[in-house]
Amino acid sequence: MSLQYALLGFLNYQPMTGYELKQFMDVSTANFWHAKQSQIYATLKKMAKMGLVESHIEAQNGRPDRRVYTITEEGRADMQNWLARPVTELQPKKELLLLKLFFSAGLDKAAILTQLHLQRKLHQQQAEQFKHETKAVIQQFAANMPQLAKDALLWDATRRFGELYEETAVRWLDETIAMIESDF
Amino acid sequence: MSLQYALLGFLNYQPMTGYELKQFMDVSTANFWHAKQSQIYATLKKMAKMGLVESHIEAQNGRPDRRVYTITEEGRADMQNWLARPVTELQPKKELLLLKLFFSAGLDKAAILTQLHLQRKLHQQQAEQFKHETKAVIQQFAANMPQLAKDALLWDATRRFGELYEETAVRWLDETIAMIESDF
DNA sequence: CGCACCATGTAATGCGTTACATGATTTT
DNA sequence: AAAATCATGTAACGCATTACATGGTGCG
Numbered sequence: 001m002s003l004q005y006a007l008l009g010f011l012n013y014q015p016m017t018g019y020e021l022k023q024f025m026d027v028s029t030a031n032f033w034h035a036k037q038s039q040i041y042a043t044l045k046k047m048a049k050m051g052l053v054e055s056h057i058e059a060q061n062g063r064p065d066r067r068v069y070t071i072t073e074e075g076r077a078d079m080q081n082w083l084a085r086p087v088t089e090l091q092p093k094k095e096l097l098l099l100k101l102f103f104s105a106g107l108d109k110a111a112i113l114t115q116l117h118l119q120r121k122l123h124q125q126q127a128e129q130f131k132h133e134t135k136a137v138i139q140q141f142a143a144n145m146p147q148l149a150k151d152a153l154l155w156d157a158t159r160r161f162g163e164l165y166e167e168t169a170v171r172w173l174d175e176t177i178a179m180i181e182s183d184f
Numbered sequence: 185m186s187l188q189y190a191l192l193g194f195l196n197y198q199p200m201t202g203y204e205l206k207q208f209m210d211v212s213t214a215n216f217w218h219a220k221q222s223q224i225y226a227t228l229k230k231m232a233k234m235g236l237v238e239s240h241i242e243a244q245n246g247r248p249d250r251r252v253y254t255i256t257e258e259g260r261a262d263m264q265n266w267l268a269r270p271v272t273e274l275q276p277k278k279e280l281l282l283l284k285l286f287f288s289a290g291l292d293k294a295a296i297l298t299q300l301h302l303q304r305k306l307h308q309q310q311a312e313q314f315k316h317e318t319k320a321v322i323q324q325f326a327a328n329m330p331q332l333a334k335d336a337l338l339w340d341a342t343r344r345f346g347e348l349y350e351e352t353a354v355r356w357l358d359e360t361i362a363m364i365e366s367d368f
Numbered sequence: 369c370g371c372a373c374c375a376t377g378t379a380a381t382g383c384g385t386t387a388c389a390t391g392a393t394t395t396t
Numbered sequence: 397a398a399a400a401t402c403a404t405g406t407a408a409c410g411c412a413t414t415a416c417a418t419g420g421t422g423c424g
Binding site for chain 2: 002005006009012028029030031032033034079080082083084086087088089090091092093094095096097098099100101102103104105106107111114115118119122123126148150151153154155157158160161164165168171172175176179180183184
């Protein structure tokens with residue numbers, strides 16, 4: 001149940017709808033936390049029942065009504081509590097490509113190399129995105145709202161992790177491709 | 185449904201029980217794929233229904249019976265098919281620490297630094313484990329069964345990814361700690 | 369004597385995805 | 397005229413975790 005805290009985190013900046021929350025997530029936390037629209041709606045409903053958020057309907061001219069969620073004092077307290085709680089264990093990861101590679105000894109060299117080259121391209125592209133587009137977005141945010149300067153430092157730290165991660169993936173793929181070519 | 189392929193992958197080496205599959209996973213794929221015992225049992229049952237594996241009971245003296253699973257021809261075919269299928273998209277990740285950090289602008293410097301230092305310790309330990317213990321296990325495996333030399337190359341590649349990943353995490357944490365200390 | 373391990377599983381619950389549904393407005 | 401976007405949601409399903417249950421063997 002960490003999606004809850006992602007939503008509380010955004011609502012702590014300003015009230016917004018489930019739809020807007022999804023859009024914010026897609027351009028900011030998607031790199032390390034994501035959710036489908038339907039899961040966001042369901043989670044908001046549950047959070048309202050728990051008293052962490054409240055909602056009211058806003059009518060619009062010619063558009064469907066918006067259900068705007070606001071964080072409650074209880075929600076703020078829960079969020080602060082969660083933020084201060086230390087993360088004492090590493091999270092287990094799931095990496096589909098590594099699973100495939102682990103069992104690929106029966107494939108021929110060429111098939112493995114094709115797989116690895118494709119993967120290299122994907123990670124390379126993602127690395128570029130973090131280095132340029134994502135970086136620019138954060139810098140603009142920081143420039144437009146100087147009161148969020150501290151926040152922007154942390155946002156950029158999470159972006160930087162993405163950049164380093166993708167670069168590492170590319171480096172590992174280069175290493176592994178070379179190994180397969182020479183030793184396999 | 186990738187757990188299925190992890191299980192087929194192991195059963196492709198030799199028939200074994202759900203209990204043994206769990207033990208193998210814990211010492212080999214845990215780094216990039218894991219599952220609870222109960223999920224493994226449930227999945228094996230489903231795979232049997234699909235015809236990918238077969239099982240028979242082996243009695244033991246003084247021990248509970250063992251239900252030994254064997255991969256079928258259909259299972260082998262399914263596995264080969266999955267191995268050859270290219271991974272055309274990057275998997276979205278979830279990183280609890282990054283989520284917390286992203287929303288931590290309201291915390292004080294000291295609280296953030298404590299969190300990051302703890303995390304650094306955990307990743308540092310994990311990096312050491314990959315470099316030494318895990319590496320040794322794979323080398324011994326390769327030495328004991330020379331017919332699995334190719335397999336061992338791939339196993340070590342997945343281990344190496346873990347090593348690089350943990351080193352990157354440590355590097356990022358050092359960078360981020362320094363940034364917080366000077367700019368936050 | 370008590371604890372851990374071997375080995376099996378069920379049940380309940382929670383997290384997450386996919387598919388389906390609606391209906392108006394804006395864009396191509 | 398067709399497609400995409402705005403905005404809401406429900407229903408069904410699948411993946412995953414936690415808790416519960418059993419009962420014998422081996423070890424300190």
